Amino acid sequence: MPRSLANGDYSLIMAIESASRANSWYRVLSDRQSGNISCDCPAWTFRQAGGGTRTCKHTQIAQLLLTAQNTAHPVMRARGAAAQANLLIQSTQQQWPGLGGRWSIEQRTAQIDGVPYQFVLLGLVTGNGTTATGTVAFTRRFHPTQESMIAGVAGWAGYALAAEVARTAGYALAGQPPQHFIVTRRAGARAGTQRPGLSDILRVGDQIDLGDHYTPAQRAENTLRLFLGTELYARLERQHFLDVSSALYASEQRVYRVRRDPHKQCERRVRVFERGRYVNDFCIVRGQDVPEADHWLTVFLQLISNEAEALSVVEEHNVFSPHSDDHYAREEETVPAIWQPRAA
Numbered sequence: 400m401p402r403s404l405a406n407g408d409y410s411l412i413m414a415i416e417s418a419s420r421a422n423s424w425y426r427v428l429s430d431r432q433s434g435n436i437s438c439d440c441p442a443w444t445f446r447q448a449g450g451g452t453r454t455c456k457h458t459q460i461a462q463l464l465l466t467a468q469n470t471a472h473p474v475m476r477a478r479g480a481a482a483q484a485n486l487l488i489q490s491t492q493q494q495w496p497g498l499g500g501r502w503s504i505e506q507r508t509a510q511i512d513g514v515p516y517q518f519v520l521l522g523l524v525t526g527n528g529t530t531a532t533g534t535v536a537f538t539r540r541f542h543p544t545q546e547s548m549i550a551g552v553a554g555w556a557g558y559a560l561a562a563e564v565a566r567t568a569g570y571a572l573a574g575q576p577p578q579h580f581i582v583t584r585r586a587g588a589r590a591g592t593q594r595p596g597l598s599d600i601l602r603v604g605d606q607i608d609l610g611d612h613y614t615p616a617q618r619a620e621n622t623l624r625l626f627l628g629t630e631l632y633a634r635l636e637r638q639h640f641l642d643v644s645s646a647l648y649a650s651e652q653r654v655y656r657v658r659r660d661p662h663k664q665c666e667r668r669v670r671v672f673e674r675g676r677y678v679n680d681f682c683i684v685r686g687q688d689v690p691e692a693d694h695w696l697t698v699f700l701q702l703i704s705n706e707a708e709a710l711s712v713v714e715e716h717n718v719f720s721p722h723s724d725d726h727y728a729r730e731e732e733t734v735p736a737i738w739q740p741r742a743a
């Protein structure tokens with residue numbers, strides 16, 4: 400990764416496919432502090448800043464799409480029921496289960512340096528009130544059909560949405576953009592030795608079988624690891640939970656402690672704290688045949704994006720008194736559960 404992108408607080412504005420290499424991606428990022436836009440293509444990376452602003456054709460088109468003088472030609476737009484029936488949205492929901500709210504999609508065509516591109520813009524207004532967008536630019540001749548765009552949209556745009564939702568829930572460390580140029584796996588790369596890329600997590604579209612022999616459980620673990628990022632994933636591994644501050648029960652200062660089985664086998668009940676006091680256990684049952692890591696991420700994403708929906712499955716018989724699933728030994732809480740307001 401170019402040094403300019405290695406550290407810092409970035410959001411992924413757009414993933415743009417290389418004009419000459421199918422499924423090679425450049426990431427256009429925005430620095431959240433300064434608002435500066437950067438790209439990891441060779442032209443941007445090796446261009447000297449000089450006196451003016453550093454740009455490349457990708458940052459230029461990204462900037463154009465962000466402004467009112469958007470010259471890209473709209474070809475499709477859907478929201479509401481039409482969006483729910485859209486193949487690319489359904490695939491994104493399958494890749495990032497738990498992300499909930501009102502979805503929308505827009506497709507535009509434009510040329511970059513004379514090469515025809517197709518832009519797909521996903522939008523999500525979460526039940527908790529976060530507005531997030533994700534954009535992918537496909538080289539038309541490499542991805543001529545909707546089906547051929549599934550992996551790219553679910554991977555890149557879905558990732559951008561999930562990252563933005565996590566950031567507003569106080570998890571800025573989650574959702575650092577994945578590596579670029581990743582869709583072809585390097586031979587000999589072993590799981591666990593490097594940060595996974597999108598190819599290690601995708602389970603939708605035409606790129607499911609990459610010959611990497613990942614089991615669904617390994618792919619789910621990779622998704623969790625990539626999404627949380629090194630630091631947060633290590634925290635989850637160490638303490639076996641992450642806390643989510645409630646948006647709906649802010650006045651009670653409710654915190655959900657989303658726990659994980661150290662053996663990564665069974666699902667654990669969510670511990671509920673109010674004003675720092677451990678009050679209840681919520682049982683959110685795992686769907687059939689879902690890997691444990693997948694279930695954990697689903698509950699986490701659902702609570703940070705659409706708390707009302709997450710709670711809709713918690714009925715009276717799913718609420719238990721504290722320590723209801725301490726099977727072997729009593730598990731005391733030693734880390735305070737501190738409610739935090741949502742980020743703007």
Ligand SMILES: [Zn+2]
Pocket residue numbers: 425438439440441442443455456457458
């Ligand atoms: Zn570029």
